[in-house]
Amino acid sequence: MTRSLAATPASEPLALMDAMRGALDRSGPAVLPLAPGAQPGDVALAAHHGSELPDVPHATAAVVRTSGSTGVPKNVVLSCDALLSSASASESVMGGPGQWLLALPAHYVAGLQVLVRSIAAGTTPLVLPPGHFDPAAFIDASKQLTGDLRFTSLVPVQLMQLLQTRAGVTALRRFDGILVGGQALPDPIRERTELLGLHVFRTYGASETAGGCVYNGRALPGVEMNIVDGELELTGAMLSDGYLADDGTLDAGRTGESFVSRDARRWYRTGDLATIENDVLTILGRADNVIVSGGINVNLDRVERVVRALPGLDGAVVVPASDDRWGQVPVVITDVQGARLDEIQDAVGTALGKPARPARVVTVASIPLLASGKPDRQALARAVAERTLA
Structure with missing residues (x-):
């Protein structure tokens, strides 16, 4: 019926x-x-x-x-x-x-x-x-x-x-x-x-x-x-x-x-x-949100969890980016001015190992959101790939 x-x-x-x-x-x-x-x-x-x-x-x-x-x-x-x-x-x-x-x-x-x-x-x-x-x-x-x-x-x-x-x-x-x-x-x-x-x-x-x-x-x-x-x-x-x-x-x-x-x-x-x-x-991250950086699997959800625990970065988003040397690397996107890459790398490296350290921090005016209120990760990843973000 x-x-x-x-x-x-x-x-x-x-x-x-x-x-x-x-x-x-x-x-x-x-x-x-x-x-x-x-x-x-x-x-x-x-x-x-x-x-x-x-x-x-x-x-x-x-x-x-x-x-x-x-x-x-x-x-x-x-x-x-x-x-x-x-x-x-x-x-x-x-x-x-x-x-x-x-x-x-x-x-x-x-x-x-x-x-x-x-x-x-x-x-x-x-x-x-x-x-x-x-x-x-x-x-x-x-x-x-x-x-x-x-x-x-x-x-x-x-x-x-x-x-x-x-x-x-x-x-x-x-x-x-x-x-x-x-x-x-x-x-x-x-x-x-x-x-x-x-x-x-x-x-x-x-x-x-x-x-x-x-x-x-x-x-x-x-x-x-x-x-x-x-x-x-x-x-x-x-x-x-x-x-x-x-x-x-x-x-x-x-x-x-x-x-x-x-x-x-x-x-x-x-x-x-x-x-x-x-x-x-305890959710560890998406099974498919894994990149291979220098031959090592890196779960970006785990990287993001460490980054978000840092002061002022609780709204940060981590997306993958292509890299000529490592294949792929994590990139941190935040709307907070003054986020220091070295501090982020130290925290992530200590928690997850050197291959998981983000390669760079991109600061934007605001994080684009889907209608559901979730970050638009696909748009951010595309923007990083196309280098349309500052």
Whole structure:
């Protein structure tokens, strides 16, 4: 059996929430959240159907288009059960149902899940104006929350902006739970939130897991973690059903690459290197974010983690660059003036060895971001390769 798929603009989150309510109780079509400015006919899924969206499996509640920050964008199929089980597990860890403040784009899974959690809780979220994140708007909206429990979901760069002012810290203290995900939270920022007593949950997950499914290193109820050949795999009711090809059929090739069956269960291969010790997950970096420098494998995520622990560099990004002598080398990109290459090289060399030391530091006016709030690593790597950055 199949059901229809309807495109709904994510620029109107409360209208999207109404559409999601119908998708979840199956009284309406499945939902394809559209990025702001996009039109239904512009979506790749519609290109093969005369600008009409294809039908999708009956269990589907939403199809989420990934950002492509770690590769080619995918159309992730999320069932009603996956979304609701994720919301229920999150609620059980965060202390119960509550009112949410939506500060993330609703066409990405983290923002969409704020709407799903609100539907499950029977509450109406407050919504920030569309466009770039405005700390002042967040601070104002935080004062308008009326729920007994108050929650929000942020990416690290948003959290860092709010931590820069007393008013921002006061606003953060109004929340009973603050989900922070999308990328690793730098240790200095994590330590500061702990000193301030903020209720921060560092989340790990993906569109393929209906959002965050590991909080502060521990799997949510119903989620299991496993390490296979150094790579993290996840299983549970929150898993996606797979990927749609742009013609609307199941993309068996891509789905088979990311989802495997073992012991009568489906597992999602995350592509992340990790360790699990005493049931606590530590992400080491992307399995494919490795360069060969002078014949030595260097994981750029580990380099970036060391760099971000240095004073003032918690927002730095490390990308690869070609080098005539070494093949490839790490390059640090930061919007902080005066970052010293020798200090960075000493810190990285001490932690990871000489081959991991960055070759240079590039200072930019601002780090380009994707709509999800993540650094646009592909744009930065291209700019370094084309030498269009100063």
